[in-house]
Amino acid sequence: MDEKKVATEVVSLIGGKENVSYFSNCTTRLRFNLVDSEVAESNKSKIEAVDGVIGVVSNAQFQVIIGPAVNDVAVNVKKELGDISENASAPKEKQSVGSLILEYMMAIFQPLVPAMAGGGVLKSMLILLAMMGVMDKTSNTYEILTMVGDAPLYFLPILVAFTAARKFQANELVAMSAVGTLLLPNMTDLLAKGANFAGFGLTPVAYAYQIFPALLMVFLYIAMEKLMFKISPKPIAVFFVPMVSLAVTVPIVLMFLGPLGLQMGNLLATVIVGGYTKFGWIATAALAAILPLMISVGMHKAMLPYATSTMSKIGYDPLYLPASLGHNISESGAAFAVSLKTKDTRLKQAAVSAGISALFGITEPAIYGVTLLHKRVLTAVMISSAIGGAAAGFLAIKAFALVGPGLASISMFADENNSKNLLYAAAVLGLSMVTSFVAALVLYKDEVEVEEKQTDNLPVAGSLSLMSPVKGLVIPLSDVKDDVFSSGMVGDGVGIVPDDNVLVAPTDAEVTMVFETGHAIGLKTSSGAEILLHIGLDTVQMAGDGFNTFVKVGDKVTQGQPLIDFDVDKIVAAGYDPTIIVVITNQGELDVSNIAPSTRRVTHGTPVLAVSVLA
8 A cells, every 4th residue: 555645645535635624543544624525525436446445434524444554644644734723713514413522522532542542451461461470460560561551541631631622722731731730649639638729628539530520621721711812911821821721720620620520420430330230231232233333434433432431430341342342353253254255356355354454453444345335244243243242241241441352452351350351251252253254154145246237227328418507608617716626526517607596407316415505416317427516616605695405315306406596696795606516426437528518608408418328
């Protein structure tokens, strides 16, 4: 894989660095927050076709799945993006409340995983070595290495302060200093002795390992910082803002928010552990079975706050990570079975690689490269995952490190108080491998490729004509004043300077996408042509003002049927170009040619594009 080339192509296809407001990566994915997701969404198939890209997922973030080589690609992506801090203040697309919550949770908790995983696995390996008699638990070497592994959890409040402040664009170092006050040894001793502030008794709380007190403190600090910047004279803002913010935030947290955050963490841990205690193996079985679906859309990241909080509160996780063990190994076994049974050389190679990755806890290559592409494999994985998850729940397995369970990280189940915990985990690993391998071997069959094309649905050369969706003046796509469209990056087509304010269907089709702001719509014909109709340039910034849609996703429309009406005068008054873009986005599968001469006036019934199937 050419990591630099992958980075360059991905950044270009998502709309360039100007379209990225935030970037990060996890163990397998590049994660982008976009100013305008439309270009990236329309280029999904092109991004997936980039050599080195496994798949694409878009929900709270636009995620490009790379696999184990993601770190090398991410380094090059950062070079491509450079400084994108100015983009963070650009107007954002409207998001649902659920998407926003998921975005913030991922931004705050996802960066914590490497530190917690590294420290957790180190501690679990030390426990395992001690259980085997290789290391002496009373030695300074053991104690020092244990403290190294414990540091990420102990200082978790400070790590949370950094990620939260960065997400909310506050001063990270001052936020960390505020939370660090809670961890000062003298503060801990003072609280333990029964301190008070201005006559108000302080609750004796040990803030190390805690998440929610730190989060509440950062939220209060962010609000204080913004307020202080508004009222502070600029010449003294450099010290006045942090001074007052710290002086107000820390006492309020010690008096009120700290104890409240402690109760929130206790409540969450109690609810989860209580639910697990009540439902037991049924809970782990159900969670394991649906994990491939959750991971496919990124929803498994919603489990991070729970896992992080539970790990810091009670020291282990009895639910999510044990269920993940059953699922991860099931992905591996199924992939290996497919590699043996398929006659497709490319699938065979992909399945072997994906099986190895899943065996070591990285499941995305298997999920996107094998499982989701074949329903029989997905069935085998879900059945095996449920069996493995049920076994993990029945045996009450506990995980002691926040890392993807797999062969290399199996020590995460080492329990110094229960030597059988690791043996039970190994048994679940073996059970999941065998059941998924057998299930996939029985269920999987190579899909028969149908060579004959359905000529009644597919157009012959020049037979499908797209009519103009609006009255106006046709211009070449290359003359459109937008580099993304004019370069043909999104697809081939034309531009139309509108004379009226109604956008109609250029052909019979199904509505596949209606942008929330009403300025763009996607259609797909029965022949497979994917059409994007885009009203104006940068009109997403109008947030729907002046646009009114008449259809929704899934509607069948006929040629000439009104889709959207729009206010041309309002678009122009807002400073935007009203040119209508008509492009075929899956141009690699179809041949597109302009049949309306440029600088020609057209009406709703005038042919503008001819589409034919490539042989």
